[in-house]
Amino acid sequence: xxxxxxxxxxxxxxxxxxxxxxxxxxxxxxxxxxxxxxxxxxxxxxxxxxxxxxxxxxxxxxxxxxxxxxxxxxxxxxxxxxxxxxxxxxxxxxxxxxxxxxxxxxxxxxxxxxxxxxxxxxxxxxxxxxxxxxxxxxxxxxxxxxxxxxxxxxxxxxxxxxxxxxxxxxxxxxxxxxxxxxxxxxxxxxxxxxxxxxxxxxxxxxxxxxxxxxxxxxxxxxxxxxxxxxxxxxxxxxxxxxxxxxxxxxxxxxxxxxxxxxxxxxxx
Numbered sequence: 001x002x003x004x005x006x007x008x009x010x011x012x013x014x015x016x017x018x019x020x021x022x023x024x025x026x027x028x029x030x031x032x033x034x035x036x037x038x039x040x041x042x043x044x045x046x047x048x049x050x051x052x053x054x055x056x057x058x059x060x061x062x063x064x065x066x067x068x069x070x071x072x073x074x075x076x077x078x079x080x081x082x083x084x085x086x087x088x089x090x091x092x093x094x095x096x097x098x099x100x101x102x103x104x105x106x107x108x109x110x111x112x113x114x115x116x117x118x119x120x121x122x123x124x125x126x127x128x129x130x131x132x133x134x135x136x137x138x139x140x141x142x143x144x145x146x147x148x149x150x151x152x153x154x155x156x157x158x159x160x161x162x163x164x165x166x167x168x169x170x171x172x173x174x175x176x177x178x179x180x181x182x183x184x185x186x187x188x189x190x191x192x193x194x195x196x197x198x199x200x201x202x203x204x205x206x207x208x209x210x211x212x213x214x215x216x217x218x219x220x221x222x223x224x225x226x227x228x229x230x231x232x233x234x235x236x237x238x239x240x241x242x243x244x245x246x247x248x249x250x251x252x253x254x255x256x257x258x259x260x261x262x263x264x265x266x267x268x
Contacts, residue, residue: 001129001171001187003115005151006160008141008167010047010097010113011074012151017093017117018071019132020124021082022060027128035122038086044070045080045097055080075140075222084122093117126173130187133169136200138207138215141167146223148215149207152200153188166204 005012019026021040029036039060044067046054058067070077082093095115119126133153142149143164154168174183210216223229 001117001119001126001173002184003117003169003171005113005167005169007143007145007165008113008139008151008169009075009111010078010095011071011076012113012137012139012141012167012169013095013115014071014074014077014079015135015137016132017079017082018067019135020129021092022064022067026131027124029124029128033122035084035086036124038084040092041083041085041088042067043080043082044077046076047078047097048076059085087122090122091118092123126187130171133171133188134196134199136196136203138203139167140218140222146218147207148218150200150203152197153193154197155189156184156186163201163204164208166200 003013021027021042022030024030027036030039031037039062041057041059043055043057046056056070058070060067071079078097079093079095080097081091081095084090084092093115096111096113098111117123117129119129133151136150136152138148139151140148147164149164149167151167151169154170156170156172158168158170160166160168169188171187172184173187174181174185176182207216217223220228220232
C-alpha cells in the first residue's frame with residue numbers, strides 16, 4: 001500500500017499505524033496469526049532535533065505504553081519505520097519524517113507525508129489496516145497549516161475541497177506475486193468509504209465552528225504562519241508584572257512559544 005496525504009504532517013500516520021500494529025481491537029491478526037502475534041518494532045524520530053537524526057526503537061507489546069507516550073505527540077515524534085519481530089529482516093512500513101518548517105525555519109508549505117506499508121501474511125491484513133482509517137482522526141494541518149481537522153480517506157486524484165482544505169489521504173494498493181507487480185487498486189474508491197468521508201465532513205464542521213480557539217487552531221509552538229508571532233512580540237512590550245506590595249510594576253516578557261516564562265522578581 002502506498003499512502004499519500006495532503007494538507008497535513010508526517011505525524012498524521014502515528015495513530016493509524018499504532019492501531020493497526022499494536023491493537024487487537026483493530027488487528028485481529030495479533031491474536032490469530034503466529035507471525036503477527038509476535039509483535040513489531042517501531043523506529044521513531046524526534047523531528048524537533050535538527051542537528052542530526054535522533055531516533056529510538058521500541059517494541060510492541062512490551063514497550064506499548066512508552067510507544068503511546070511518544071506517538072501521542074504527533075508534532076514531534078514520528079514513526080520512521082516498522083519491522084516484523086517474527087522476521088526481523090522484513091520491513092512492514094517506511095514513512096517520510098521531514099518537517100519543512102524545521103529545515104527552512106519558517107513556513108514554506110505543508111509536509112504532505114507519504115508511507116509505504118506491506119500487508120497480508122506476516123503483516124496485518126489489508127482489511128485490518130483499512131479499519132483504522134474509519135476513525136478519521138484529527139490531524140494537524142488544513143488551511144494555512146494551522147488547524148486540527150479530520151483526515152478524510154479519499155479516492156486517488158481527489159481535488160482539495162473549498163471546505164477549509166480538509167486533510168486527505170489516498171491509498172494505492174499493489175500486489176506482488178511470483179515477482180510480478182500489479183496494480184494500483186484505488187483502496188478508498190469503494191462506496192463504503194463514503195460513510196467515513198461524510199463522517200470526516202461532520203467532524204470538521206464541528207471543529208471549524210470553534211474558529212480560532214484551541215483545539216481548533218494549533219498551539220502557539222505549532223503555528224506555521226508568522227503573523228501571530230509578530231503580533232505577540234508587539235504585545236510583549238505591553239505586559240507588566242505587579243510588584244509584591246511596594247507598588248512597583250515590573251515589565252514581564254511573554255515567553256516565546258514552547259518556553260516557560262522567567263520571572264524577574266520574587267514569587268507571590
